[in-house]
Every structure is written in structure tokens, then in C-alpha cells.
Amino acid sequence: MYNTLAPLVSAALLASIAAALPAPTRTLEERTVTASVVISQGTLVGSVLNGVENYGGIPFAEPPTGNLRLKPPQRLNSSLGTFDATGLGPACPQMFFSTEGDLITSVLGYLINTPLFQTVTEQTEDCLTMRVQRPIGTTSDSKLPVLFWIFGGGFELGSPQMYDGSSLVANGVSQGKPFVFVSVNYRVGGFGFLAGKEILADGASNLGLLDQRMGLEWVQDNIAAFGGDPEKVTIWGESAGAISVFDQMALYGGDNTYNGKKLFRGAIMNSGSVIPTDPVDCDRCQDIYDTVVSKAGCSSAADTLACLRSADYDTFLNATNSVPGILSYNSVALSYLPRPDGVVLIDTPDVLAANGQYAAVPMIIGDQEDEGTLFSLFQPNLTTTDELVDYIWKIFFPAIERDDVVGLVDTYDPSITAGSPFDTGTFNAVYPEFKRLAAILGDMVFTLTRRNFLESTLAVNPDVPSWSYLASYDYGTPILGTFHASDILQVFYGILPNYASKAIQSYYISFLYTLDPNNGTSSDIQQWPQWKEDKQLMQFWNSNSNLLADDFRAASQQYISANSKKFLI
Template identity: 35%
Template sequence: MFYLTGCLVALVAVASAVPTQFVSSPSVSLDGATVIGTTNGTTTRYLGIPYAQPPIGDLRLRLPKPVLPYKGVLNATAFGNQCIQQDFVLGPFPSNVPQAAQQYLQDFIAIPDVPQSEDCLNLNVVTPSGVTRQSKLPVLVWIYGGGYQHGSNAVEPGDAIVARSIQIGHPVIYVAMNYRLSAFGFLGGKEVKEEGVGNLGLQDQREAFRWVQKYISAFGGDPSKVTIWGQSAGAISVSLHMLANGGNNEGLFRAGFLESGAPGPYGDVLELQDTYDQIVTDAGCAPANNTLQCLRTIPASVLKAAMDKSPSFVDYVVRLLLAVTAYTQELTDSLASNDEDEGSAFAFPSLNITTDDEFSGYVSSNFYPKASGDEIAKILELYPANPAAGSPFGTGDKFAYSPQYKRISAFQGDWIEQAPRRLFVQQISGKQPVYAFLNKGGKVEGIGAAHGSELPNVYGGGGMADYLIRFATTLDPNGHGAFHWPQYTNENPQLLTFQDGSIPLKVGLDTYRSAPIAYVAKLSLTYPA
């Protein structure tokens, strides 16, 4: 059992050409029920379908249970409840942070206007209109990001992806599930480990995959052609499902698409005991003989209030409420990616760090507490204080919001995202086809190609969406005259690069910042966080 730092995700509402007027009429039969959806003539939505029993009452903080057979009429015309979110706010921005960057960062913590509830294990299915059980279309299963502390399948229901898949002649079906978050889904500590109820959010995702295998045929999908896909914490989830059970995916999916997320070197779940104990205390359960059982009996609002006092991914503190299980083998075709400036959004909580000594202490205490002084000194050497060397990259002395901001941005981006992704593709290359890309497009003034900046290229119907759709249907992102995306190998680590300007695509090598990224990867493996 391991734990992980959270990852930000931009909850962006992307405009698309899909008509927005949906009317009721389509339906499918599941077990003994009729499920009513809506259609706009191009795509058909079935929203808020329960895929597991509600994790309420004594089912709180337990493994998800399969949904009971459906009966009667199920109205799937509106989004289901989103899971309970952890509340947090961003601190005030320095006056020299551009408005575009401030707005982008505020969007990180935006939450749709959809009710929150523990009864939230539901999913959406979006199909091309008119499909039948005989259509047997490939299926894309989306896992949202949000640091395992917030996120919702109501952010982007997938109509743009399905509409685009129809346009390019590769129709797909889109599924997006909600899963439990923060203290409701990712508690750590010995009590959780002993009872075997860690990673409940990941277990929820897995249960949704099982639902797809059982029911997606009714919507016109082919359960043998499932690609799981996520961004940020969702991409980390994808990687962990790919690695789980020694690479045995139980026939639940055949491929994975990872946007800005890969498995990292995680410490034991027991590292989170202090956070568990604090939540127990704040929830009033400290006197109980069985504190975990006590957490199941208190009102959800009390547990949420205690959860909201715990560290969040926008805090200076790095450790969070996540326990994950990772293994050593991977046998699934995959696409993996990073944005150029992965750390620029993560670094704002650390603007109070202004000197070399403070940066050294920050790295030592928060990332490598067991590393030697010489090992930490090497970090300072590889990530110099010179703003021109920091992130957002290629901006010279601009956007140095503190004397250490761009340095921290570069280091954290590599520690959280770049080094794990590069190590991941290096490890699985040669075992199955792997494609990798770097996004330098969609830059935001002040933070560059920040974490999440590739999302409009996907959900807005850009070229990235076309590659994804072709990969989901044929296991090859290429074709139809598209710019060729070569496979990644360790001998020739070719990297497709998306960028702004007159040359939107090019192929380079995955060798950028090789020395610092390699050192971060090595040190992280030596001293798991």
C-alpha cells in the first residue's frame, strides 16, 4: 500500500459544435428496467446511471458493491449527484500574476452546480444517436482528475468526443463515472490497511469498469474494445489499473490513454497515520474503540468538515489522503503525455520561499526527508535559481513571482509529472506499443503550457481528439492523412509535440532536461515519498 501527492486538473468547460438542445425519447433496457435518455439528433445521453450500491450507512468506507438489478423506469436525463468534494481556496495572487493565469488557476477548483452526496456512484453514457445493440462500437471510459479530492463527471459529458468520432468515421461510445474522493475514498492509516479498505475511489472506478463489461452492449458498445482514459489524477488512476494484479486487467479494458499522470514511487499507507488520526479527532471519534467504524456512523457533514481541515493539493503541504497499490508489470497498449509546464500551477502555494536555503529545506522536508545533504544539494545544482532556467520555460526572466517560483515550478513539475511519465514509458516500452506526446500548445500568459492545458485540444475537437479516437478504435492513433505519430522505444524515444503557431505538430526526442529528470526519478525511487 502506498500514498501519493494529489494532482491538479483544470475543470474547463470547452465549447464545441455539438447542438445543446436535448429532448427525451431514446431508451435502453437494462435487466427489468427501461432507461430513458435524451438526444440532440447527433448524440444521445444517458446520465446519472447508478453503477454500484450507494456507499451510505454501513457501506461508507467499504468496498463498492455491485448495483442491484435494475427495475421499473430509470430517468437518465439529468446528471447524478457528484461525490462530496473537499473544500479549499487559493491564496491571494501577487499583483504581477496576469489575469489569464489567475482565471485559469481559479478554474482548477471550480465545481459544477450539481448536488453533492455520498450517494454518488453513477455514470454517464454518451452514444451516437441511432446505435443499436448490434453496433458494437469501441468504448472510451473517462476518469476525471482533481487530486483525488474533487472532480465530477458533469464537467464534460463527452458529447464533443462522440460527435467528433462520428465526423471522422470512427464512432465511439463515451462513459464517465463518479468515484469517491478524499476522506470518503482515499483514507490512509493502519486501521484502513488492516481492514483492507484503502483506495476506495480506485475500487469504485474498477466497479464501473465491471459495469461496462456487463451493460455496455445494451447501448451499442463492444465490451472487448474498451480504452480507459484519464487526466491528472485520472491518468494516474489509469496507470494503476494497468499495473494492478501484475498486469492482469481481468479483461476490463484493452488500452489506456494517460494525460499528465503516471505511477510514482509511493510510500506505505502507514505514512498517513497522522492525517487519519487528525480526521478521527476532528470528527469526534477519538474515544471510540473502533475509530473507523465510528467514522461510518457520524453524519456525512461531520466527516466532510474534518476532511476539509486536512491537507489539500493547493496547500504548501504535499502529503494527502491517498493510498494506492502499484505493481511491476504492464501489458496494455498506451498513450502517455505531459504538458511542458506541469509545475507552474503547483508552485503558487510556495511563494513564501524566497532563498536558496528555504528552497533546500522545502525540497528536503516535503519531497526527500530521508535524502542526504549532498543529494539535496544536487537538486539545487540541477534546478538553478536563475529564472531563465525555470518554468514556464522559455520565458526568460518574466513571470518570476518570487525569487524561487520558477525554480520550484520546474522541480515540482518534474517530480510530480515529467519524471514518473518518462520512467513509466521507459519501463513498458518493448512490452507493448507505446506512444508519447508533449503538449506545448494552449499556453496561458504567466504560467505557460500549464497542467491541464491540453484539455481544450481534446474536448474542443482538436487534433489530439482525433488521435485518441483512432487509437480507441484501431489501437493505432495514425491514419486518414494525419501527421504521423511514431511509436516510442527506448532506442528511439520519439515524442509527438503539440504546439501553437504555424507548425502545430512535430516529432522530437524525449530527452529534454534529461539530467535533472533522471536524477529526480532516481532519487524518488531511492526515497519513496
């Protein structure tokens, strides 16, 4: 079985690496055309290509190095002078693979962590930067809406390098709805989301979220100089970025103000909403912290956190990457993710949503139909229901009773015709429990949790509109179906110029302008009803769309909802 899966897993790993690598650097000739913007800290010189101005790598915080490693971001107040922003900007240190575990992934982990590879991919600890893209000719008087992008990557990898908003900006211009596109770089992996009692006591938790928040504050201070309107900001993210979007809504109990003004007025979440999580000082969190400390050679230090801060870069990077990663047997039982700390996130996000402790703004939220397939490629030893139960119990929820996991699994039809990728009959069963595991992981982390989230927010804020969707445009893709992150190609980049790309981008740009995806869309695009009206999803296919009742797998949804206080990652 392992030999059968090896080519598939290898392809998935290589695809993940390729997706995480930075976009190609522009040639010298392409970068000779420049534009400039003057902000309070200096003059930014950007590049111009295909009608879009690009300003990359703009620092917004002091380098989080030395004593500032594993500390909340410190605002950059020094002058930038004349700053070269013609490039893409750096990536923060990445966790592509764990440096521990099976031979293949550990070798890849150490190889990718080498200084040579990091240099090639422009990774550096000094990475807290912004990227701004706008239509050519935009002036400080333009007052354009602002689309603020938060990248995904399992809170382990990603950067603004990966996401060129040029095609989106150009699409906005072609629709007569120009806008400014902004993306924020934030710390990932152990650099941004390390947990443990030492972290909690030091006030060093959820650093990646604080980086994002400071990026939003930077927009308020500076985006007018780029021609953006700071009062018309919509935050948008995919996967971990979508989870971050709600976290930004829920930060500090829902306080999204800065200098007396709202940081954003709308939200778009692609494949992610709330993840019920254990607190920063939980047992598994401490295990991860202790592992990092041990691998960094800090176990005997009187102050282990100070030791981590003083460790050389390579030692600390390899130590943080020694725990299980998302591209591993542990899958989405993430080592690093936002966790309640009583201050930044005052409670687990699902509780904050149910209590109305979040900034209630109009929102779009939805999923890929087969969210779980990508995360179920690494468990080919699961051949029976008992093995599936034991895997979920021991890897995800070891602190609860096994019977609670049995109850969850029992809500899923054991037939391979019922699992994910959905509606594919007996096909795609690469190992006996693959399709059922894919359905469970996809539902618990994304699809059915989204429905529970919408029900919670509707109950506490019934007058705040929301729209929801299910993407099925990659139906028929072998093994993966319409898999997690496939919307990056289809929606973000519009690689396939089909109905789905056109419709979704049009909905999003209309939402950016009016907080309603229907206002201003062309007559050949279907009207999208609010979710509260009949609890319907807009289901997207390559050539059309239809409305779908959001009631599938109801027994599983009800079980997940009823046990949300137990199912904590």
C-alpha cells in the same frame, strides 16, 4: 510579495472552483427529446441533444453510506425499473479547499462544504454512478469501440458532471468512427482515499480505485445494450485520472480480467503515470487519519473507524477536508492518493511497472510543457535556494536526508531563464524561486517521471507499442505557460478549433479503433512514431507539430530515477 500575488492566486482559486463545478443542467425543452436503453436491471430513459444520446447518473453500486461508508463498493443487483437518466448524475463529496489553514482558504472550505452549496452542485455521498453517451441511432448491434473516461482532480475533486463527451462523440461520427463514451464516478478525498493502519487492517484502502474497477466491470456487463463492444474498451484519464489509468493496469498485480475477459485493451494517459508512494500505513498517512479522527470527534472512541462511519455527513466531510489540499502551500504533496496496501496495489506503482506487474496494453502518454506552474502559485516565501530545498524536504520528503533534496535541486539551473514556464527568459518570475520550483514539481510528478515510466515499460515489454507527446500549444500564457489541465479545454473539449485539437482528437480516435494513432488519420496530420524507435515526442503547437528528442533535463531525470525509492509521497 503576498499582496502582489494575491490577485493571481485568487484568480487561480476561482478558476479551479469554476472548473470543478458541474456543467449547466439542460433546459426542460432540451430534455424533452428522449431515448431509452434496456439493460438487465431496467429501462434507462436518456436525453438527446445535437445528435448525441446522454444517460447520466446510472447507479452501479449500493450507496456507500452508513455502514458502507469507507468500505469497498458493493455491486448493485436490485432492479432500477424505469430509471430517469436524462440528467448528468451526482458528484461525490468534493474537497475544493481545506477547512484548515490560512483564513481565505479555510473560509472557502467551510462555505463550499455547507449543505446548501453541496445541493446546488448536486454533491451526495450516494454517488457511485455511470454516464454513457452515444451517437443517436446507435443500436445494440452496433458494436462500437468504447472510450472509458476517468476524471482528474488531484484525487480530491471532480465528477462526470464536469466532462460532457458530446463533442468527442460528434467528432467520431464526423470522422466515420463512431464510438460510445463512458465516464465513471468514484469517491475522492477522504471518502475514497483515506489511509492509516486502521484502514489497512479493515481492507478499506484505495476505495476510489475499486469504484473505478467496478465501473469497468459494469461496462463489461452492460455496454453491449448501448451498442458498445466490451472487447474494445480503451481507458483514458487526465492528471489523477491518468495516474488512475496506470493503477487500473497495475491493480492486483496486473490482473485486468473479469469473468475471463479483459476489461480494456488500450490506455491513454494525459499528465500522469506513476507516483512512487509510501504504503497505506505510513507515518504521514497515520497523521492524516488521526487528524480526521480528531476533527470528527472520534479520538476517544474504542473503534475510531466505526466512529467515522457513524458520524453525520457534514461532520465527516469537514473532518476529511481539514487536512492540506492540492490548492494550498502543500501543493502536490497530496493528503489523499492511491497507496500500496499489499492487495489492491501490491507495491508502489513505479515498482510494479519496472517488474512488469501490470496489464501491458498499447498506450499513449504525454504531458503539458509547464505541468508545475499551477502548483507553485502558493509558495511566495521561497526566495533562496536554501528555502526551496527546505520546502521540498519538509513538505514532500521529511523522512529522507536533506542532502538528498539538495542533490535534486542542484540538477536544476538556478537562473530564472531556465525554469518553467520554459523558454520565457526573464519573464514570469512571480517570486524568486517560482520558476525553479515549477520545473521541479512538474518533472517529479509528471514529465520526467513519464520518461522513467516509459523506459521501465519498454524494458519489460519491448513489443507493446507506446506513443508519447509534449503539449506546447499554450506557450506565452503569462505565469502559467502550457499549464497542467489546459488540455481539458484544448483536447477534451476542442475549444480552440486549431491544428492541435484536430490532430490530437484524430490520433486518439484512431487509437481507439485500431490501437495505433496513425491508422486512419488524415494525410495532413503528421505520422507519430512509437516512442521506442528513437525516443521522440510529438510536440504539439497551435498550428503544427514536430518531433522532439525526449532527452531534455537528463541529469534531473537520472537523479530522480536513481533516488525513486527515497522520493516517496
